[in-house]
Amino acid sequence: MPTYLPLPPPSRLELPATALPAPPPAAAVRCMLAVRNALVRLTELLSPAELTLFEHATGVCKTALLGAIARFDIADFLATRGPATAEVIARELGLNAGVLHRALRELANRGIFSMSSDGTFANNRLSLPLRSGQLSRVREWLLYFSSGSNVAAWSELSETLRTGQSAFRKVHGASVWDWFEAHPDERAIFADCMMGLTAADAPAIAQLYPFGEVQRLCDVGGGRGLLLSELVLRHPRLRGVLLDSPGVLVSAQKLLEQRGVADRIELSPGSFFESVPSGCDAYLMKNILHDWDDATCVRLLQNVRRAASVGARMILCEALAERCTRDLLATRADLQMAVVCDDGRERDVAEFKGLLEQAGFRYRRVFRFPTINVIEGEAI
Numbered sequence: 348m349p350t351y352l353p354l355p356p357p358s359r360l361e362l363p364a365t366a367l368p369a370p371p372p373a374a375a376v377r378c379m380l381a382v383r384n385a386l387v388r389l390t391e392l393l394s395p396a397e398l399t400l401f402e403h404a405t406g407v408c409k410t411a412l413l414g415a416i417a418r419f420d421i422a423d424f425l426a427t428r429g430p431a432t433a434e435v436i437a438r439e440l441g442l443n444a445g446v447l448h449r450a451l452r453e454l455a456n457r458g459i460f461s462m463s464s465d466g467t468f469a470n471n472r473l474s475l476p477l478r479s480g481q482l483s484r485v486r487e488w489l490l491y492f493s494s495g496s497n498v499a500a501w502s503e504l505s506e507t508l509r510t511g512q513s514a515f516r517k518v519h520g521a522s523v524w525d526w527f528e529a530h531p532d533e534r535a536i537f538a539d540c541m542m543g544l545t546a547a548d549a550p551a552i553a554q555l556y557p558f559g560e561v562q563r564l565c566d567v568g569g570g571r572g573l574l575l576s577e578l579v580l581r582h583p584r585l586r587g588v589l590l591d592s593p594g595v596l597v598s599a600q601k602l603l604e605q606r607g608v609a610d611r612i613e614l615s616p617g618s619f620f621e622s623v624p625s626g627c628d629a630y631l632m633k634n635i636l637h638d639w640d641d642a643t644c645v646r647l648l649q650n651v652r653r654a655a656s657v658g659a660r661m662i663l664c665e666a667l668a669e670r671c672t673r674d675l676l677a678t679r680a681d682l683q684m685a686v687v688c689d690d691g692r693e694r695d696v697a698e699f700k701g702l703l704e705q706a707g708f709r710y711r712r713v714f715r716f717p718t719i720n721v722i723e724g725e726a727i
């Protein structure tokens with residue numbers, strides 16, 4: 348296996364023991380995304396096509412640059428020490444002042460950090476989310492996307508295009524999950540990234556679905572348990588079971604204690620391909636099925652079905668991507684799944700319905716939000 352520079356640990360995060368803020372109205376989110384996409388298209392229409400394509404082709408520079416800025420916590424430095432030149436930052440952090448100035452200048456010219464005419468850099472609206480301790484986990488996302496293992500997988504996209512097979516497996520000789528088992532630094536950063544994504548989606552999921560009708564909910568592959576803790580906080584009678592790999596659950600306990608729900612959520616370390624806890628009236632999987640090919644999804648759902656009684660609910664939280672979707676969030680995530688997971692993909696409602704039916708569930712209904720959807724099945 349190739350070796351890469353170890354990733355720094357996730358930054359400390361204080362989670363509230365109260366429910367997260369309500370999501371903006373779906374129509375407002377839809378409108379914001381539509382206006383944003385239209386403005387990006389307009390900018391591109393106003394420039395020569397070659398310039399736009401050249402900008403896209405150099406995307407790897409942005410990924411690497413932002414990853415390095417996150418690794419050295421430059422936004423934290425500027426937040427605590429105030430505006431500074433690259434020489435001052437480099438002296439304190441042990442970096443090369445000349446290259447740091449050139450890196451920060453490039454970012455400032457693209458709107459991330461501000462640069463004064465004397466070469467002093469300061470945080471601005473776009474650099475502030477790069478600081479440690481943000482619930483969005485943007486710092487951790489930059490570390491993950493720029494990590495050696497992820498970038499090396501993307502460099503073999505042509506292989507995925509040719510064969511349909513995971514580039515990650517070709518480059519690293521292992522599934523991304525086995526890779527994380529062998530690389531706890533990357534696993535910790537990835538678990539934090541998912542937590543950031545889930546922090547954005549959890550309030551919408553909580554509002555979309557009637558969790559008040561559920562008594563005991565198992566989150567299958569629930570990561571650190573942020574979603575489950577949010578649902579339990581909002582529904583005082585709800586109890587939870589959190590299933591994920593033992594390495595991920597080690598850090599779940601602290602999160603559940605911070606949120607004051609550790610006594611209402613049982614940890615169930617293990618593989619969801621081996622067994623799923625029985626005795627729950629609902630099972631939830633958020634962003635799990637998109638990691639796997641159809642046959643593996645059916646095997647996983649059948650495993651849940653074996654644990655569930657007739658009438659139990661299967662609640663899937665996923666992006667929805669019809670064949671010709673224009674949803675940019677879904678299409679980008681879909682490609683990440685193709686490159687990194689074994690035939691992972693985003694699906695449409697008909698595909699989820701088919702998977703549910705093959706595994707012994709009846710499809711019941713779908714609840715939609717611009718960034719996440721809830722698809723409900725019932726064990727028959």
Ligand SMILES: C[S@@+](CC[C@H](N)C(=O)[O-])C[C@H]1O[C@@H](n2cnc3c(N)ncnc32)[C@H](O)[C@@H]1O
Nearest residue numbers: 524541545568569570591592617618619633634
């Ligand atoms: C894309 S993440 C989703 C995490 C969480 N549901 C969320 O949305 O924040 C996939 C999760 O599946 C877990 N996972 C992968 N393979 C697993 C297995 N065989 N058994 C249990 N969990 C597994 C990973 O550890 C990871 O937490």
